[in-house]
Amino acid sequence: MTGKRTWTLIGADGRPYESTLPGTLGGHRRTKIYGRLDCPGAARAIARGGYVSHRVFFADEATAIAAGYRPCAVCMRDAYRAWKGGDGG
Numbered sequence: 309m310t311g312k313r314t315w316t317l318i319g320a321d322g323r324p325y326e327s328t329l330p331g332t333l334g335g336h337r338r339t340k341i342y343g344r345l346d347c348p349g350a351a352r353a354i355a356r357g358g359y360v361s362h363r364v365f366f367a368d369e370a371t372a373i374a375a376g377y378r379p380c381a382v383c384m385r386d387a388y389r390a391w392k393g394g395d396g397g
């Protein structure tokens with residue numbers, strides 16, 4: 309083992325780069341939605357197939373937003389509401 313494993317993440321500019329740390333959030337390149345790695349919605353989509361080839365990963369939420377992705381309404385409800393411009397009412 310060399311410990312040189314890297315992960316391909318999406319940067320704030322929307323372009324992929326090699327990271328020495330795995331991403332903490334997943335995303336879908338075509339729908340431009342990001343969410344938790346254990347998102348039930350994403351898991352269902354992956355199980356159906358056709359999702360994995362568009363799956364991307366982010367180091368953190370700020371990076372995902374900067375890259376133009378929006379929060380998943382299923383697993384990121386608070387972030388999704390904030391993104392929609394709601395004031396929590």
Ligand SMILES: [Zn+2]
Binds near residue numbers: 347350
């Ligand atoms: Zn989700």
